[in-house]
Amino acid sequence: MLQIPAWKRVLILGLIALGLLFAAPNLFYNRVEQHNDAITKMERTGVETPEDLAAKSGWPDWLPSGLVNLGLDLRGGAHLLGEVHVADVYKARMDSLWPELRDALVAQRGTIGAVRRVTAPEGQLIVEIANADQIAKAVEIARGLATPVASISGAGSTDLDIKGAGNRLTVQLSDAEKAATDDRTVQQSLEIIRRRIDEVGxxxxxxxxxxxxxxxxxVPGIGSAEELKKLIGTTAKLTFNPVVTRGTDANARxxxxxVVLPSMDEPGVYYTxxxxxxxxxxxxxxxxxxxDQNGQPSVDFRFGPAGAKRFGxxxxxxxxxxxxxxLDNQVIxxxxxxxxxxxxxxQISGSMDVESSTRLSVLLRAGALPAEMTFLEERTIGPELGQDSIExxxxxxxxxxxxxxxYMIASYxxxxxxxxxxxxxxxILxxxxxxxxxxxxxxPGIAGIVLxxxxxxxxxxxxYERIREELRRGKRVxxxxxxxxxxxxxxIIDANVTTFIAAMVMFFLGSGPVKGFAVTLTIGLVTSVFTAIFLTRLLIVLWLDLRKPKELVL
Structure with missing residues (x-):
């Protein structure tokens, strides 16, 4: 029957009213955005400034405050494409392995003789032993430090490739471990970059x-690509190293x-x-x-239990x-x-201002990038261009x-x-x-809405065309x-299901602009079916109840 129960009418109108309510904040975009930013800042810092309180009061707390976030092409911002130098991790792994391997070999000094590390290509660890006839023993000791590769593709393999020739022991990562390390390095870089960007809101x-x-x-809303590079392009690798000597020769043997590193605060001074x-x-x-005690900007840090124990x-x-x-190959x-x-x-102190101490603390909290990153592509999209796109x-x-x-009014x-x-x-929905x-x-999302x-x-x-056919057959209105x-x-269902499948394929297999188009298209499919089947039917039923027409010209 054409009649719609009262509870269903209330439900339809209630859903539309909720849609209007949750869409309303977008009419007051800047005010609501400042309200949300003030709340986020106060929660993150625990400090309530008069400016933040004024921005917070610009929108009632009891009203919805969700907004449609504007993408890079609408708001303006920065675009970077970076390449991670995954091979840097190989050298770091060999450097960290050396103390453990040295201790294991020194424990067998009576058999293999004296042990020393010699210069090696990047990503390799070469050790000389005094007794060349015991190289097989040295290889056996080194293999005792190897562990299984932590990946499905590397199942059954170990992480170290160990060879012995003459009196030299050569250690490097196995091919399976390199592949697993490359994947972990990129994933870790992704997570650290995400944490650094999230830290600044x-x-x-x-x-x-x-x-x-x-x-x-x-990153929408950021000033420029250079600003973004300053935030994420620094490795922020902090280490505490024993000092061998201090001098002025950058090329000291x-x-x-x-390693020889320069001093950050003392020009011409180098530390071995x-x-x-x-x-x-x-x-x-x-x-x-x-x-610090002199009132200069600094950074306070705290180690975890394991780090505190080693440092102590x-x-x-x-x-x-x-x-x-x-810090980043400079002695602070x-x-x-x-x-x-x-x-x-x-505490870390030195030649820094409040801005640099704040940025350094953000970088240290987020963690160090596991490898250097080179930016292959960078673009800055100005807010004026974004505003033009919005218009x-x-x-x-x-x-x-x-x-x-x-067209619809002219036709029907x-x-x-x-x-x-x-x-x-x-x-609106x-x-x-x-x-x-x-x-x-x-x-592209706007294009999806227009479509x-x-x-x-x-x-x-x-x-309406089906209704016309039924009217031609002489049926009552x-x-x-x-x-x-x-x-x-x-x-209707068949047409929308096929379009929905295409939208899902675009969302899961596409990237960037294609996904933005797929999101709005998918949401639009669901809401258009709801409005066409339920809202239009309700409006027609209300009209029939009010006018009770005997004839209908459509």
Whole structure:
């Protein structure tokens, strides 16, 4: 029957009212955005400034505050494509393996003789032993340090490729371990970049892997690509290394396992350090901007239990000796150990301002990038260009809506007006659902909305044409309308299911702009079916109840 129960009428109108309510914040975009940003900032810092409180009061807390996030092409921002130098990790792995391998070989010094590390190609560890006839024993000891590869493709393989020839033992990562390490390095870089960007409160960044060793980074609302590079392009690798000597020669000769690094605050001063650190930034659990005893900006840090234990043991056994705090291959400071540091906390100070101390604390909290990253592509999209895109998208949506509404009214009269109401409601529901989801609207997404406006009336056209056929057969108005809706249902569902499948394929297999188009198209399909079948039917039923027409010209 054409009649709609009261509870179903209330449900339909209630869903539309909710859609209007959740879409409303987008009419006051800047005010609501400032409200949300103030709340986020106060939650993150725990500080309530007058400016933040004023921004927070700009929108009532009891109203929905979800917004459709604007993508890079609408808001403006920065675009970077970076390449991760995965081979850097091979060298770091060999450097970290050397102390353990040295201790294992030294324990058998009576058999294999003296042990020393010699210069080797990047990613290799070469060790010389005194007794060449015991090289097989040295290989056996080294293999005892190997572990299974932690990946499905490397099942049954070990992580080290070990060879012995003459009096030299050569160790490097196996091919299976290199493949697993490459994948872990890129995934770790992705996560660290995401944490660094999230720390500064940017909105809806796009951070995704491309190919084997590349990462795409798009951050709406940030000033420039250079600003983004400063945030994520620094390795921020913090280490605490034993000091061998201090001098002014940048090319001083060093032994294997040692490195010469410049001082950050003392031009012309260079430190020779043990390359293997006592502790690293990975042992940090927290880093906060602060001020030192002289009132200068600094960074307070704290180690986790394992790092605090190693640092405490080292400082206890090296009182009176200097140690270096190294950040990105520069010695920040090299204080002398006056007493054992067992609290697991410390302070980094030097030539920095408040902004740089804040940025350094963000980088240290997020962790060090496991390998260097080179930026192959960078673009800055200005907010003016984004605003132009918004205006163009808004204009196209308005023109499309007006054209569709005019056509429907011209073709179907009053029923065309009902279809027009459904089309406009459909757009509002799309925006409300995207606001609730926190979805990002891009320029292709606007194209998806415009396309939805054009196709949203397809269901109405099918229904109205079926009603016309039923009227030609001489059926009464109510019966013709009821049969028209029922007969058109299968065709409507079939048409939308096939489009839905295509949208899902675009979403899961596409990337970037294609996904933005697929999101709005998918949401539009669901809302257009709802408005065409339920809202249009409700409007027609209300009209029938009010006018009770004996004839219908459609």
């Amino acid at each position: 940017t909105r809806e960044p796009t951070i995704m892997r491309q190919g084997a060793d590349r990462i795409l980074i798009q 060093v032994s294997a396992g040692q 350090l043990e390359e293997s650190p006592v502790v690293t930034g990975e042992d940090l659990t927290d880093a906060r901007p602060s001020f 043991a080292y400082t206890s056994s090296n009182i009176g000796q200097p140690f270096a705090i190294v 400071s090299a204080p002398v150990i006056r007493q054992a540091i067992t609290t697991g906390s410390g 163009a998208g808004r204009l196209s949506a308005i023109i499309a809506t007006v054209a569709v509404v005019a 009269g009053l029923f065309g007006v009902f279809a027009a109401v459904a089309v406009i409601t459909n757009v 799309i925006l409300s659902i995207m606001s609730m989801m926190g979805a990002t609207l891009t320029l 939805t406006v054009g196709t949203a009336v397809d269901a109405n056209v099918i229904i 109510a019966k013709a309308i009821d049969d028209g809706f029922n007969e058109a249902m299968s065709a």
